[in-house]
Amino acid sequence: MLKKYALAAVLAINLAGCGGGGGSGTPTPTSTTAAGPAPAHKTHATIYLDEDSTGYGADIDSPNKVQYPGIGNGIAGRVDPSPAQMMQADFDAALGAGVVTVIDGSIPGGTLMHSLQGLAPDTAPLATRLAQLTTPADIVITNSEINDQYVLGENVSTYITWMQQWISTVTAAGAVPVYAEPNPICRSDMNLADPQTGTNALVAAADQLFGASGYTALPNLANFENYTTPPNPQPWNIAFMSSDCVHPNDAGYAFKEKNYFAALLPVVRKMLGR
Known part of the structure; x- marks a missing residue:
C-alpha cells in the first residue's frame, strides 16, 4: 500500500489517499543521536x-x-532548472565555479x-549511497517531512x-547534516496546526533537534x-503552488531555493574558511 501511496504522490501528484494510517505497520526506528564539529578550511x-519530490522539483x-x-516507468513534470541546479548556479556565482558541487540524490x-533502510522508492540505504560517492559528501541535506x-x-x-537516526x-x-524545512501543502486535508501530527509541529521539532545538536x-x-500578496485571502501564498497543491510551481521552487541558499551559504563559507 505504501508503494501505491508513493506512486499517487508522484505520478498523480495529489497524494490522494495518503493522509491516513496513523503510522500503523511502520517499523520502530532505533533512537540514536550524534553531533560533532564541522570540518573546516576545505578547498x-x-x-x-537526500530529499523527496519537493527537493527533486516535481x-x-x-x-x-x-x-x-525509483518509480519504474513514471513520467511526470519537473521544474527546469531543478532545485539542485538552482543551488549549484548560486554557489558558482557566490564562490566561483568548481568550489561547490551539488549532487542530487x-x-x-x-x-x-x-532513505535510511533503502526501501523503495529509494535504491539503497543512505549509508551505502554516501559510501559510494566518488567524492565524499561534506554536507547532506534532507527536507523529508x-x-x-x-x-x-x-x-x-x-x-x-x-531524524535522530x-x-x-x-x-x-x-x-x-542540514535540515531544509519543507513547503506547506494546500490540500483540503492539510494539517498545519495539530500539536502532535501537524506540519508546523513536526518541522518545529526538527528545527529544535538540529539546533540542539549544533547543526x-x-x-x-x-x-x-x-x-502573502494582498489581496490574497489565503493563509499563505498558494500562488507559489502547482495545481496539485503539494509541489511548488516555478515561482515557488525559486522562492524555496532563495530561502535555503541564504542560510546555507554561511555554513559553506565557514567550512571553506572564507
Whole structure:
C-alpha cells in the first residue's frame, strides 16, 4: 500500500489517499543521536541532497516531462532548472565555479525511513549511497517531512526518532547534516496546526533537534506561511503552488531555493574558511 501511496504522490501528484494510517505497520526506528564539529578550511565542498519530490522539483504543471528515479516507468513534470541546479548556479556565482558541487540524490515519494533502510522508492540505504560517492559528501541535506506526515502518518515523536537516526548516519559518514524545512501543502486535508501530527509541529521539532545538536536548519515553512500578496485571502501564498497543491510551481521552487541558499551559504563559507 505504501508503494501505491508513493506512486499517487508522484505520478498523480495529489497524494490522494495518503493522509491516513496513523503510522500503523511502520517499523520502530532505533533512537540514536550524534553531533560533532564541522570540518573546516576545505578547498572544495560537496553537498548531497537526500530529499523527496519537493527537493527533486516535481511540478505537475511543468511542460518539462522526465523519467522519475525509483518509480519504474513514471513520467511526470519537473521544474527546469531543478532545485539542485538552482543551488549549484548560486554557489558558482557566490564562490566561483568548481568550489561547490551539488549532487542530487532526491527520490520522489521518499521518507526518512525509506532513505535510511533503502526501501523503495529509494535504491539503497543512505549509508551505502554516501559510501559510494566518488567524492565524499561534506554536507547532506534532507527536507523529508511531507511524506513522513501524509504517507506514514507519523507523529512528532516518531518523526524525530527517525531524524535522530538520519543525523547519526550522516555524521558517521563524516558529513554535516542540514535540515531544509519543507513547503506547506494546500490540500483540503492539510494539517498545519495539530500539536502532535501537524506540519508546523513536526518541522518545529526538527528545527529544535538540529539546533540542539549544533547543526543548521534552513528556514522555509514560515516564509511560505507569512508571504502573502494582498489581496490574497489565503493563509499563505498558494500562488507559489502547482495545481496539485503539494509541489511548488516555478515561482515557488525559486522562492524555496532563495530561502535555503541564504542560510546555507554561511555554513559553506565557514567550512571553506572564507
